[in-house]
Structures are given as structure tokens and as C-alpha cells.
Amino acid sequence: MDCDRQVSPKENHSVLEIAHSYLLNSVAVKANEIDSNPDTLMQALQGLRDLGLLALRVPHNWGGKEVSEETFSDFQELVARYSGALAFLQTQHQSAAAMLAASSNSVLKQEYLPRIGKGELLVGVGFSQLRRGGEPLTLAKLVPGGYQLDGVVPWVTGWGMFDDFIVAATLPDGRAVFGVVPFQDTYQNSTSKITFTSPTELAAMTSTNTVTANLNSYFLPQERVVSIKPVGWIHENDKNNVLRATFLATGCAFAGLDIIESALKTKSLPAIANALTAFQQELNHCRTAIRRLQKNTHAQLLEKLQLRSWAIDLATRIAHAAVTVSSGAANYLHHPAQRVYREALVFTVTGQTSAVMEATLERLSRRWGSDECVDAPSSASRRVECEEWGGQRGENSFLCSPSKTITYSRVIHLSHVIDTNIPQWQGDPAVEFETVAEIEKDGYYLRRFCLGEHSATHVNAPKSFYNSGAGIDQYPAKSLIIPAVVINIQQQVAINPDYSLTVADILVWEKQHGEISPGNLVLLYTGWQEKWCDRTAFMNQDAQGNMHFPGFGSDATEFLLNERQIAGVGIDTHGVDSGQDTNFTTNNLVLAKPRIVLENLTNLDQLPPKGTTLVIGILRLRDGSGSPAGVMALI
Template structure:
């Protein structure tokens, strides 16, 4: 535990000195985000939840979430990319496949091997987009993985495929076009033209009778696992929103120093207080899911408002695509929908719909400060 604050100091120094000055380039250029990710690996910051016996940092949950907020403050693209790898590492840590753990985990913290994830499709209603059929020695996978981030940046990714009983098998696949002698194949679309974080190279993967060997299986999950996991981890994506909000306030703080308008300073102070309150609520959440859900959408709301404030004080310059305020505003869009579930969507819309009526009555809080 004593080393964890020092780890955060190292991370913040690197992010502030080496990442922040290049944030616009990192947002749009895959080579720039690759170098930024490499820098995290050189500091052994890519396996924070990996046990020390596997060459990881084995940090506390609080330290890990603080790190995620820090990265999002300085570069949304880097935050989004590295969390895919950190998620993959977490899945491997929890795996019962000891040989797979031994092969991958010691090389993940330093970035020697980079692994993405492709399981968000499990949240989708209706027919499964990726299906698995058990055969001798493993599973045959068929379908499309709609979102996989890290094309030409990661070497492999962990995919989730739905089983006939509604459960899911998770396995490691190559993040490159491959054809098996048995006739199976894995191909990828061109990187999507997204509004934000285009450098992270998000693609769609198409699997045709791909044979997933038993040795490459990470885990098996029961039906409904993703929904229970999303409820348990509803606040996790909120830390990225907090970092995005802080990035907006950094721009506001710079404007307050250069323009010296009292109203900018007052807005900065008010938003900063609210951000600190939101951070405290996320780090010390109540038990009921409904209340934790409200804290999640509060984080989304304040990220968007701080980003909008950054645009406001930047005036017309915020229209430039490479302006910091423009980038942070786009990042707020991404963090609004990252890890979105139906419950998060509904709660976000409810907060947005209530905001106007509450402004009219000057009632900014209810019994809970995080409820709009």
C-alpha cells in the first residue's frame, strides 16, 4: 500500500509532462496513442490489478480508479485504449486457465503484449451477434463482434460468444486477419470514423466457424452474467467522466487566469466544488443500486457541463477540431455512453429532463446531492 501513492505520482508526472502536450495528436493519430501507451508500459502501469507474482502492481481498487480518472483528465483516447487492456488483464487474473495466465500476465504490465476486449455485444437485446457451439476440443464461433478497440495497436483480444443456453464463453483471439486450415476465419472492418478518439482504431470483427481451442478459453459465464456485472460495477465508468470533467475545469482555470473575469472564477469554483462532491460520492457510495445509478449519471452530467463550460470560455476558438475544449467536449460524449446499459440510459435521460424544471424552481438538490 505504501507504494501506491508513489505510483500515482509517477503516473501523473508522465501524463502531465508527456501526454497532455500531445493530447490533440494522441486523439487523432494511432502512432501517437501507441507511443503514449508504450510510455505507460515502460512505467509498468498497464497491469495495475495484476498480482505481483505475475509482475503486476496489484494496487487497491481505490488506487486503480484514481489512476483511471487521472488518465482521462489528460487524454480521453489514452484512457479509453488502456482500459481495454486493463480489463483483459483483469479477466485473465480471474481465469482458472493457469497456462493462459502464465503465458500472458507476466508480459501485460509492461506492455510487451497488449490485449483488447470484445464483449459489449452481450448487453444487446434480441438474437446474439456472436454465437458459440461446443465441439470436440473447444468451440466454433460465428458472428460479428460490433466493437473491438485497438486494431493494429493490440496483438490479441478476448471475445465473448453466446452459448445455446444463454451463457457465454470468453476466449483469446488474434487481433489480425487469420484463416484456419479447418476453414475458420477472422476478419476485420476498416477503423470506424468516430467523432472522438479515432486514434484508438475501433473495428468490427467477423468470425466464421472460428475454432476456439480449449487452451485459449478464459472463462465460462452463466446466462445474465453481463447484466449482474453491470449492476455491480455501475460506478466504474464514472471515474472516466470525473477525469473528463477535470479536463474541462483545467481549461476553465486557464481562462480565469488569462481573462480575469470574476464570473469565470465563480463558475470554476462552483463546478470544482460539485466535482469534488461527486468524487466523494463515487468513492463512498451507498448500497442501493438505484442510488449508485444516480451517482453514475451525476458524473456524466457534470462531465458534460464542465466540457460545455470549457467550450464557452474558449469562445469561437472551440470550433477548431484540434482545440482542447473541442476535444474534451467530444470525450464527454464518449464517456456518456461508455458501458451504457438500459438503466444508465434511462437515468441519464431522466436527469436531463428534470434539470430544466429544477432550474426554474431553483431546486438544485433533493435529499441526496447527486440527484438532479
Template structure:
């Protein structure tokens, strides 16, 4: 295991495990948890070392994502927004923007979110851009942006008249200035991870200057990106499954029922098998998208079953909203639909019918 993974796990076990339920509902607790990851310098793992990143391999990055999800779904969900923003900036051709942001991101000196899931929606774009002198004018709604009051800025995606998408950095706050208006909703009441402060952003005649443009993406970019990254989000579900098994193991030690121990062994073996197959699939360029979705759906199904097992074994106490099994089960629901596409929905439904 890489050194930064060992340091991260030690931090999660000592500082996150005791307050994981509080982190789920308290934004200030979650922000403190994120600061802790920043102190370890792990908030922009894929970024090259010349910009202060760890330049982590794809394998180590996947291990990191699973590790975070095992200890706190809210922290996993929040930090991956920032990691995604760092990845987008890393691939940008805007060197000035890179120099301003990237050296500050690994330690969380500047925190950045993302708002581009609306590109997955069919029909009329929810937010549009038109080219104007010196940049673009943005109008419309970003349905989901995570990290209000935690992130300073977010990378927005808006659709141009020709179907391309422009990505740019905008402030993550309520503003009404000569540059235009940004209006944020109240944080959504989600089934889990409410502390992440997920809001809707409405932009009215917001001017995005060229120097704040991260990239221009071709028509259909989001579908191609989802296909390329079809398996990446599986590791959050695997981490959630591991969290359920952690609870089952502790319950077995407490109650001593043989059948709980047998369930732990069976599910642990299946989890290890699922992880191995996903890791192998990531190296296999010939695997079809449908096969990748089947593997991700398996990981999701495992998260639901392991967390449900934790609820059942915890008995009546699992009815309490602050019980660990209750939180992990709700996190499994979130992972069931995160980054969902039509193909993933079909694959996931095939695991339950």
C-alpha cells in the same frame, strides 16, 4: 498518493499534455503514449505482484483511471481495454494462459483487448459458439473491438446454445486459415478517440481451442457484472470534468474575467462532492442500483457541463477541431454512452429533463 500514481501524473503532464490532441487522432501517437505507460509498469495494475502487477487497491485503481482521463480520453479508453483483459485473465482458472500472458502485460510486452459488449444486447446473439472436439467453433460479429494494430489479441465473448458465454483469446488481425476466418472492418469514424482504431470483427467457423479459453460465464453474467461495476466507469467522466476545469482555469488566468473564476470554484466544489459520494457509495453494499446509476449520471452530467463551460469560455477558438476544449467536449459525449444500460440511460436522461 501512491508512488505509481505520482510517476504516472508526471509522465502525463510532461509527455501527454503537449500532444493530447494529436493522440486523439493519430494511432501511432496513441501507441507511443501507451508504450510510455508500459515503461512505468502500470498496464495491469490490479494483477498480483507475482505476475508483475502492482496489485493496486480499488481506490488507487480508480484514482489512476480518473488521472488518465484528465489528460487523454483516447489513452484512457485504450488502456482500460487492456486492464479489463488482464482482470479477466487474473480471474481465469486457465493457469497456462495466465503464465503466458499476465507476466507480459504490466509493461505492455503483450497487449490484449476485449470484445464482449455485445452480451448487453437483447435479442438474438451477434456471435455464437458451439462446442466441438477440443474447443469451440465461433460464428458471427463482434460489433465493437478497440485497439486494432495496437493489441496483439483480444478476449472475445460468444453465446452458447444454453445462454452461457464462453470467453477466449483470439488473434486481433485479419486471418483466413485452417483454423477459420477473422475479418476486421475499417476503423470507425468516431466523434472522439478515433485513434483507438475501433473495428467490427466477423468470425466465420473460427476454432477456439480449449487452451485459449479464459472462462465460461453463466446466463445473465453481463447484467450482474454491470450492476457490480456500476460506479467504476464514473471515474472516466470525473477525469473528463477535471480536464474541462483545467481549461477553464487557464482561460481565467488569461482573460481575468471574474465570472470565469467563480464558475471554476463552483464546479470544482461540485466535482469534489460528486467524487466523495461515489467513493463512499463504493464502500456501501446496501446502496441500490438505481442510486448508483444516479451518481454515475451526475458524474456524466458534470463532464458535459465542465467541458461545455470550457468551450464557452474559449470563445470562437473552440470551433477549431484541434482545440483542447473541442476535444474534451467530444470526450464527454463518449463517456455519456460508454457501457450504457437501460437503467443508466434513464438516470442520465433524468439529469437533463
């Protein structure tokens, strides 16, 4: 890439405008034919070529567009919206062009990139076999002047459309050599050749002419080598680019929405309108989360996988809804809903790795095994769901972390010991213990205890502020094991006990530790935990009875909920709202989602800024407004 030249937003916007106009007017009307007819697909591909849209990842100095990663993602989404087959095919070429642009082989670049930039040459790729375990399917051996290639490339798309393709083969030491070979039967001599099968019959995108390549002692000259990648390169590359394929899925989701919207115009059913609105909102949430994570250089693989699986799940559900609103007509082979449904199938497995498969299966099967009791209230207003990071289906969806293996070296109690003299909010029930059985008399020791639902270290439930809110008994188990970050405002509080966390504080923290990832619970360490043993100092009331202690500012809370999609908040004071906030703003904002609110925590000074997992133990009190909690930190 030409790092000295910056691509302007205007240039990127122009590319997308040109693409959208072409796709809407020339591709959408032929989408079904493009899906099944290779000639029509090739015409659509040539249309992109003529507009310079097949050189988006080629540098300017080689005649390409060199668009930003964000613009390329938008382009991928646009093409997938109007034709899955065209999106899939052009992706192969754009990937090959990017690999050539990154090559250190200047002779090869000089030969290919200007012609790709002018649209004179189309190139495919054939290296998905590197992802497979076991013995390599394609082998390379160093010979004088180049490499000898043997084996099978089971999946190469674009037969009869692409001139050449980049093949990959595994060397004896585990590295992979990538080189350009002709995409046609080629015989170098009686024993050295590359041949191709007939196009495979596929359930979707049959027009893409996907074939298998057979390499028999094929000689790859050194001057045709694109690159040699280290052992395990394909897996690292997949991890780094796990979000790229999400835009094909979200484009497919848009295609499904177009069908649903069209059906609404003719059927005018409230159920269709409601479904359309719900899907549109969820798709917007999904795309926003993907965009945010795409820009986050500190994003973890698990977070990327979660969003990838969400996009896949969303595309398949919307495609299924498109079939539903199309009724029996969707069973016709060339009906748009039938095509989009099959495209969703393809984009489910495009570039699939074991990790993507696991995340997708976890997403698709997440509803089974809910811990909701069979005798729990069944009204819609009381039903609570568990939605994983980045997802928000409705007002009563808790945010849950995906299943994963947690490793840790330390466990720290974040809950205070409960005693009769702990600090209490005015009006809360007193903490009482009464001995009801003694070892000497009864053979065992037992006490009865009494305390309020918001006493000691505790969780606030939505029901504490909303009549129709969920009770503490409705929290899904998965919502109570969550990652956490810690923001330290101890210095600010030492100067001003009424201090409230600001958005600026959050951004300062993120500059040092990276953007707060979706699904994290934000813990606010104020130093107030040190006052726990002094009831007067902890509540800090003035002569008028007003309390003075720090908390979350309303702007900061809204920022964390809307821009960072956090799972909840926690603090070492008696309230996430500062003592001066008698409207309980943060409680109301967080519990409306609903998310988790933890108060009266301790030992927050022992936690790192990030990398902690919280395990929150609650008492499942029927219709409880909250519960005393045993909170442990795994570090």
C-alpha cells in the same frame, strides 16, 4: 489476486505519483495529437507500459502492480484528465488483464500474465455485444477440442496496437464463453477465419482504431478459453461495476476545469471565476459521494446509478463551459475544448446499459416540469431548486429522490389526529374548530379550523429560522417523497429524557444495517410518541419552565448532513432539538441546506430500520414557516 499480501498506501501513492508525472509532462502536451493520430496514441500507451502502469490489475506473483480498487479508480481519473483516447484504450487492456488474472485456466495465465506484467503483450476486449437484446450477435457451439465461433463483434478497440483480444460468444443455453483470439486477420482454413474491417470513423478518439470483427466458423481451442459465464452475467457485472466508469467522467470534468482555469488567466472575468469555483465545489461533492458509495457494501443499484448520471452530467456541463470560455476558437477541430467536449460525449455512453441511460436522461431532464408557480416571487434569494441525491448546487437546493417505481405492502399513518387538546409549544395558537355549515340546515357539513403552522405533526420550513429562507410553498413535490431509515434510542431515553443522538449511536446502527445512503431521511424513534395524549408529560416542563425531551445532537446532525448527505430528519417529540437546546441547533443546521424537518411523528415503532418510503403531504401556505403534515410510510 494475492489475498495474503496487502498493498501498502505508500505503494499506491507511488503508482499515482509516477502516473501523474508522466501524464502531465509527456501526455498533456500531445493530447490533441493523441486524439487523432494512432501512432502518437501508441507511443503514449507504450510510455504507460514502460512504467509498469498497464499491469495495475495483474497480481504481484505474476509480475503486476496489483493496486487497490481505489488506486485504480484514481489512475483512471488521472489518465482521462490528460487524454480521453489514452484512457479509453488502456482501459480495454486493463480489463483484459483482470479477466485473465481471474481465470481458472492456469496454462493461459502462465502464458499471458507474466508477459503482460513485463509489458511484452497487450490485449483488448470484445464483448459489449452481450449487452444487446434480441438474437445474439456472436454465437458459440461446442465442438471436439473447443468451440466454433460465428457472428459479429461490432466494437473492438486497439486495431494494430493490441496483439490479441478476449472475445465473447453466446452458447445455445445462454451462457457466454470468453476466449483469447488474435487481433489480426487469421485464416485457419478456407472456411474458418476471423477478419476485421477498417477502423471506424468516430467523432471522438478516432486514434483508438475501433473496428468490427467477423467470425466465420472460427475454432477456439479449449486451452484458449478464459472463462464460461452464466446466463445474464454481463448484466450482473454491469450492476456491480456501475461506478467504475464514473472516474472516466470525473477525469474528463477535471480536463474541462483545466481549460476554464487557463481561460481565467487571460480573460479575468468574474463570471469565469464564479463558474470555476462552483464547478470545483460540485465536482468535489460528486467525487466524495462516489468514494463513499464505492466503499459501502450495502449500496443499492439506484444510488450507484444516481452518482453515475451525476458524473456524466457534470462532465458534459463542465466541457460545455470549457467551450463557452474558449469562445469561437473552440470550433477549431484540434482545440482542447473541442476535444474535451467530444470526450465527454464518449464517456456519456461508455459501458452504457439501459439503466444508466434511464438515469442519465432523468438527470438531464430533471428541470422540466418544475412545480414553481408563475406568480411566485422571482428574486434570486427566493428561487428554490430540486437537486437529486448527492448533488448540491447551492444554498437553496432541496434534496430530491430520483424517479422510480415504489412497491409496498403496507401503508402507515405517521401523523397524529388533530384535536383541540393536543400538546402545544408555549405561545403557539390554540387549535380551534368552528362549525359554519350543518347538513340539516345547509345541506352539507363544514368547519373552519385554526392552528399554528407548527402544530400537530408538521414540517418546519427554512423561513422559520432564516429571513431569506424558502417558505413551505416552495418545497418541490419530488422532495416530499423520500426513503427513510429509523434509529431507535428508546432505551437511552428511558434512562435520560434529555438524551441526544450521538455519532456513536449512528455508527452502531450502521454496523448492523449498513451505511446510511445519501438521500435518506433519518427518523429518530425515542418512544416519546406514547406520551402524546398527556400534554404535560409530552412537553415535560420542570418547575423553572425548562422542557425535557430527547433530540438530535449537533455533532450527529453535522455528521448526517456532511458525511451521509441525508435529505432531512424527523422525530416523535415536539422538536428535533432536545428540550434543553434553546438555540434550535439541529433545525438551523438542517434548514440551512435546506433539508426537511419533521416533528411530532407517531407510529415510528411500526417501521423497519430501513426500507421505508415517506410521502409527506403539506399545505402550500404562501411564505409559510411550516405546515401541519399528513405523513404516510410505505413499507
